[in-house]
Amino acid sequence: ELKVEQNPLFLSMQEGKNYTIYCNYSTTSDRLYWYRQDPGKSLESLFVLLSNGAVKQEGRLMASLDTKARLSTLHITAAVHDLSATYFCAVDSDSGTYKYIFGTGTRLKVLA
Amino acid sequence: GAVVSQHPSRVICKSGTSVKIECRSLDFQATTMFWYRQFPKQSLMLMATSNEGSKATYEQGVEKDKFLINHASLTLSTLTVTSAHPEDSSFYICSARRDPAYNEQFFGPGTRLTVL
Numbered sequence: 001e002l003k004v005e006q007n008p009l010f011l012s013m014q015e016g017k018n019y020t021i022y023c024n025y026s027t028t029s030d031r032l033y034w035y036r037q038d039p040g041k042s043l044e045s046l047f048v049l050l051s052n053g054a055v056k057q058e059g060r061l062m063a064s065l066d067t068k069a070r071l072s073t074l075h076i077t078a079a080v081h082d083l084s085a086t087y088f089c090a091v092d093s094d095s096g097t098y099k100y101i102f103g104t105g106t107r108l109k110v111l112a
Numbered sequence: 113g114a115v116v117s118q119h120p121s122r123v124i125c126k127s128g129t130s131v132k133i134e135c136r137s138l139d140f141q142a143t144t145m146f147w148y149r150q151f152p153k154q155s156l157m158l159m160a161t162s163n164e165g166s167k168a169t170y171e172q173g174v175e176k177d178k179f180l181i182n183h184a185s186l187t188l189s190t191l192t193v194t195s196a197h198p199e200d201s202s203f204y205i206c207s208a209r210r211d212p213a214y215n216e217q218f219f220g221p222g223t224r225l226t227v228l
């Protein structure tokens with residue numbers, strides 16, 4: 001069974017702290033996508049990682065991809081309250097159908 | 113670029129009625145669109161893959177006669193929830209696939225369906 005697991009599922013952190021969200025997957029995909037979802041809203045694209053070793057940064061968020069380990073990380077630097085949201089990773093399925101397999105999601109709460 | 117719209121954003125209906133949700137790619141053509149549903153505090157669950165000019169491909173456990181999908185043009189897919197019941201209440205999100213090289217999906221803003 002194809003799986004995408006995120007760790008942790010819930011994260012409560014203080015403003016100014018650093019933390020990393022992990023995304024492990026079982027497909028052979030060499031592409032991975034990170035999304036943010038605010039309550040009651042749809043998904044907002046954060047990063048598209050297209051190859052092994054890819055690293056992208058936007059503000060306080062940095063994402064990386066290791067396709068050999070089938071692992072992606074989303075690192076948060078000096079968290080601020082506005083980063084509070086649910087974060088999802090997704091990978092291409094192996095089936096050639098263009099479907100995504102979504103991770104379980106990580107609910108992040110940044111405490112002021 | 114790569115904007116996807118959904119209409120309506122919110123709908124409340126009585127049990128037994130049918131509801132149609134539209135998904136449009138506004139500035140690109142999409143031969144493939146996807147329909148997801150999301151329950152509170154859960155991840156997205158793929159319901160079906162919508163292919164322009166052909167039948168949709170449904171995921172296991174999704175009733176094709178209950179969730180009718182039509183993808184009649186390169187910019188429009190519709191999801192009709194037939195004979196809706198309270199358990200169909202959910203957040204429905206569509207996405208459209210634009211660039212074959214990247215296989216990236218672009219997501220619509222979602223439709224909140226409440227069945228009374």
